[in-house]
Amino acid sequence: MADENRTPEYNDSRIDRTLLSPEAEQKLAASLTAELPEAIPYLPYLLQDLWELGSNPRHIIELLSEHAALSSDSRILDLGCGKGAVSVMLAEKFRCRVKGIDIFPEFIDYALVKAAEHGVSELCEFVIDDINHAVSSEKDYDVVILGAVGDVLGKPDATIEKLKNTLKPSGFIIIDDGYVAEGSDSTYHSRKDWMLFFVKSGVMLIDEITSDSEEMAKINSCNQEHIIRRANELKLLHPDKSDLFDKYIQNQQAECDQLKHDIIGVTWLLQSVT
Numbered sequence: 001m002a003d004e005n006r007t008p009e010y011n012d013s014r015i016d017r018t019l020l021s022p023e024a025e026q027k028l029a030a031s032l033t034a035e036l037p038e039a040i041p042y043l044p045y046l047l048q049d050l051w052e053l054g055s056n057p058r059h060i061i062e063l064l065s066e067h068a069a070l071s072s073d074s075r076i077l078d079l080g081c082g083k084g085a086v087s088v089m090l091a092e093k094f095r096c097r098v099k100g101i102d103i104f105p106e107f108i109d110y111a112l113v114k115a116a117e118h119g120v121s122e123l124c125e126f127v128i129d130d131i132n133h134a135v136s137s138e139k140d141y142d143v144v145i146l147g148a149v150g151d152v153l154g155k156p157d158a159t160i161e162k163l164k165n166t167l168k169p170s171g172f173i174i175i176d177d178g179y180v181a182e183g184s185d186s187t188y189h190s191r192k193d194w195m196l197f198f199v200k201s202g203v204m205l206i207d208e209i210t211s212d213s214e215e216m217a218k219i220n221s222c223n224q225e226h227i228i229r230r231a232n233e234l235k236l237l238h239p240d241k242s243d244l245f246d247k248y249i250q251n252q253q254a255e256c257d258q259l260k261h262d263i264i265g266v267t268w269l270l271q272s273v274t
Contacts, residue, residue, distance in 0.1 A: 055147030084111025
């Protein structure tokens with residue numbers, strides 16, 4: 001969703017790319033529809049009008065309200081937290097402690113501002129890091145969240161295993177992703193594929209919420225308008241990189257079209273059983 005009140009200034013991202021291996025950098029770019037790592041320094045500018053990047057906070061709140069007995073003693077880990085929309089809204093709703101991790105310093109700065117605006121600064125911790133590092137060191141959470149970041153942590157079964165390692169016994173995993181019809185030639189997995197990944201990884205599907213395609217199309221259309229405007233500004237500032245920004249817009253539109261016609265967006269609530 002757009003945050004209309006912000007008056008941005010242009011700077012290349014302050015991201016420390018030494019934190020990323022070449023493979024991780026490529027996966028990071030793909031997860032944000034950039035495709036080319038050369039686009040990474042410009043992503044905070046391109047996405048500056050959006051607060052909610054990826055997961056729908058309201059879906060996550062609904063699932064956890066229904067199935068998880070969260071309290072002020074609960075701890076939630078939000079991996080690839082973006083600008084903190086999910087973290088902030090969860091802290092506000094459940095008054096529990098939430099730790100958000102993202103590689104972009106600009107996103108973390110924005111998350112801190114939003115936590116203060118929502119009165120949950122004392123409940124939210126935001127850290128700049130590669131989530132590949134975080135899953136090796138973060139432990140004993142009640143809930144871990146991974147939203148729409150593709151294969152940044154590996155294939156789905158490997159990703160789920162890494163997420164389980166951050167949890168207390170019987171902890172919950174939230175994965176926000178999508179699936180396609182069986183037999184589709186898309187690179188996305190089918191629902192049957194995901195169910196097999198869950199079984200293989202020792203997690204149980206507790207509940208799920210599928211995205212409303214019409215609502216998603218409206219949100220994506222609005223977001224795309226903001227992104228196109230920012231890309232055109234960058235083309236004026238960097239005419240030698242116009243092809244890069246045009247490619248980013250094309251990739252964004254292609255993903256929006258896929259989500260509208262081919263991919264069923266879904267938020268899964270899983271629980272570790274092994």
